[in-house]
Amino acid sequence: MGYPDRPGWLRYIQRTPYSDGVLYGSPTAENVGKPTIIEITAYNRRTFETARHNLIINIMSAEEFPLPYQAEFFIKNMNVEEILASEVLGDFLGAVKNVWQPERLNAINITSALDRGGRVPLPINDMKEGVYVMVGADVAFSSCLREVENPQNQLRCSQEMEPVITCDKKFRTQFYIDWCKISLVDKTKQVSTYQEVVRGEGILPDGGEYKPPSESLKSRDYYTDFLVTLAVPSAVALVLFLILAYIMCCRREGVEKRNMQTPDIQLVHHSSIQKSTKELRDMSKNREIAWPLSTLPVFHPVTGEIIPPLHTDNYDSTNMPLMQTQQNLPHQTQIPQQQTTGDFRLTTFQRFEVNGIPEERKLTEAMSL
Numbered sequence: 001m002g003y004p005d006r007p008g009w010l011r012y013i014q015r016t017p018y019s020d021g022v023l024y025g026s027p028t029a030e031n032v033g034k035p036t037i038i039e040i041t042a043y044n045r046r047t048f049e050t051a052r053h054n055l056i057i058n059i060m061s062a063e064e065f066p067l068p069y070q071a072e073f074f075i076k077n078m079n080v081e082e083i084l085a086s087e088v089l090g091d092f093l094g095a096v097k098n099v100w101q102p103e104r105l106n107a108i109n110i111t112s113a114l115d116r117g118g119r120v121p122l123p124i125n126d127m128k129e130g131v132y133v134m135v136g137a138d139v140a141f142s143s144c145l146r147e148v149e150n151p152q153n154q155l156r157c158s159q160e161m162e163p164v165i166t167c168d169k170k171f172r173t174q175f176y177i178d179w180c181k182i183s184l185v186d187k188t189k190q191v192s193t194y195q196e197v198v199r200g201e202g203i204l205p206d207g208g209e210y211k212p213p214s215e216s217l218k219s220r221d222y223y224t225d226f227l228v229t230l231a232v233p234s235a236v237a238l239v240l241f242l243i244l245a246y247i248m249c250c251r252r253e254g255v256e257k258r259n260m261q262t263p264d265i266q267l268v269h270h271s272s273i274q275k276s277t278k279e280l281r282d283m284s285k286n287r288e289i290a291w292p293l294s295t296l297p298v299f300h301p302v303t304g305e306i307i308p309p310l311h312t313d314n315y316d317s318t319n320m321p322l323m324q325t326q327q328n329l330p331h332q333t334q335i336p337q338q339q340t341t342g343d344f345r346l347t348t349f350q351r352f353e354v355n356g357i358p359e360e361r362k363l364t365e366a367m368s369l
Helices: 086-100 143-149 151-158 166-172 223-250 254-260 264-285
Strands: 010-013 022-025 036-043 050-057 069-075 105-112 131-137 183-186 333-338 344-354 357-365
Touching: 069 086, 086 105, 086 131, 086 143, 086 166, 143 151, 143 166, 143 183
Parallel strands: none
Antiparallel strands: 010 022, 036 050, 069 131, 069 183, 105 131, 333 344, 344 357
16 A cells, blocks of 8 residues: 555466455565555456455564574475465475474465576466475474485486485375475574675765755756857858858859860861751741742643642641552643654653652653554
């Protein structure tokens, strides 16, 4: 209550939305004497009715009941929520008590294998995650538990083989113990490893409690810094722009110098190409100019009179064929000619048009009539 999350020593697990939720954990000595209030809020999925309950946990010191001998077992065939059930945990403590024979035996800590870096098991053959259970007693470890420390079993564990433990059959009926992962801790023989910290390289001196700056600080004017930040880059950019403009605009050699360094024949050739191109462009823009000499009317071959053009100046000749065929008989001219024998021959002329230009051509010479 009053915090965004649970205490660091308290864990919560719920496999499915319809299974029971489990709160478990082991407080440390720092939490002794401090009541922990857990605010639980739940709602009905069907009616959305909300309920709230406060769970008060009182943490007391265990120094009055010391348990100096502690053993941690790894159970392979159970999950953490299964071992937390009172009857299952009671069966496990009963099996340990039969092997250890202590006067007082309590569970000290229960941790899921996933919290120790274990892998999530495959969903086959009903595999379990595994759970670590630490128990404490007031008497020394039994000879059965000491069998794990002999060299033969240590060698078998290094070769990933199961060690030979005589009391394993007392657990096998319900619990599969990994004896290679058992841990035996004797706090009566532990020597304090606390060492006084020696100040030296890499260790900063104690600066005391952090004191944030007061609210009476003077405001700082950043206007000058802003101007300097903009003025310097702008001045450099302006100088570069002026240099580039001088190079591009003020140092041009010009057309006259180019013409002086170019041969005359090349200039004449270039000028003639430009004039021809300009003339062709002007002609394409203005099509109502005078007809070329090849399109002027020709003289009649018999009378000598000038034949007017077939089409006017505004006639569209873009769709006319390049050369007319002999079926264009209206333009034929029959000229009778006299032979030496008194007979006559008929000479036929066909009038052709090339690009809309009429021209007279002699086609055939008929037999004498």
